[in-house]
Amino acid sequence: MKKSVLTILMTSLFFTMFSAQSHQVVAVTMMKAPPMIEEEQTAISPSETPEPDTKQDVALLLNLPVKNMNDVKKVTKDQFSVTNYSIEEIEMLAKLVNGEARGETFEGKVAVASVTINRVLSSKFPNSLKEVIFESGAYTAVSDGQYDQRPGPESYKAVYAALSGQDPSSGALFYYNPDIATDDWIRTRHIIKEIGKHVFTR
Template identity: 65%
Template sequence: MRKQLSLLMIMSLFLNLLSYQTHQVEAVTLVKAESELPTRNEETPSSQSKPDPNTKHEVALRMNLPIYNMEDVKEVKGEQLAVKKYSVEEVEMLARLINGEARGESFEGKVAVAAVTLNRVRSSKFPNSIKEVIFQSGAYTAVSDGQYSKKPGKKAYHAAYEALLGEDPSSGALFYYNPKTATDNWIRSRHIIKTIGKHAFTR
């Protein structure tokens, strides 16, 4: 009788120990699986992310602008052909101006130059289109000395895109100049809002 009782106790102890180990393995597996799941706050690469726009056509596609030259456009959707405020031609003009006026400047400096042009378009003191502002007599050195005619680089198109989206590192400036080379006393008399690279931005 004692042997049977002892045997039962040993069997019960063995089963309890086996059950404990099984639950422990399950718990460890569960914790490991949960730790491998991405949390809501954890940043994961977006499959929707796109590279910076490097041509006027890419800018136009991003901004839903009308496309006139379809040669190097890989994909166009119906809604991307809707006519908006700006045109592909104006994107090109703005990029050429950036290239001519701020080719050696930082990206921020390039966007700021473009923003000044757009600020002028919105101001009652200047013409109301990008083309008229750029080609206003004596407005930009790049137009006067022929730099405007050079083909823009990728950064110029990207900077134009950012400015057209509303970025304005110039803080609302209507003018800018290089303090080291400017000879106009009037521009030097303007209040400087901020300086970015070689350019002082004023109103």
């Protein structure tokens, strides 16, 4: 009798201990795991585009000398072969952009500057910015005097972008405003794209 009671007590004790351990395991497994602390990732900001406001700023960004206005430095970019530019030419191009594309978007301004550069690089046109810009009848702004107005900061930014290799015109050699163009020949050229009020062609 005592042996049976002892057996029952030991069995009961065994089940009690086993039950307590089971509850502990369940309690542990049901607990939320502590949140993993992720390392803070530093946001990679896009490279800032330089914003020159004057011809001197453009010259400095292109490593062109500022003190000696007549000096030039070779500028090599993927878009074109080695070409020489002076600080005077930067000013000429900025004045042209201002006169030809003053009401256009920044992209439109860069495109106009790019067309001028593309002409310099083409065998169909003179091989200097000055000769291209002042070629007879080439640019309305030169003919009607708008070229002589002082360029704004965005014109210099557009010149820098174009001289740095950006070409929104996709290699165009001509552009015109279809709403006011009177030359029928220009309308026969293959259209590459439209940017703002200008149509760009080859």
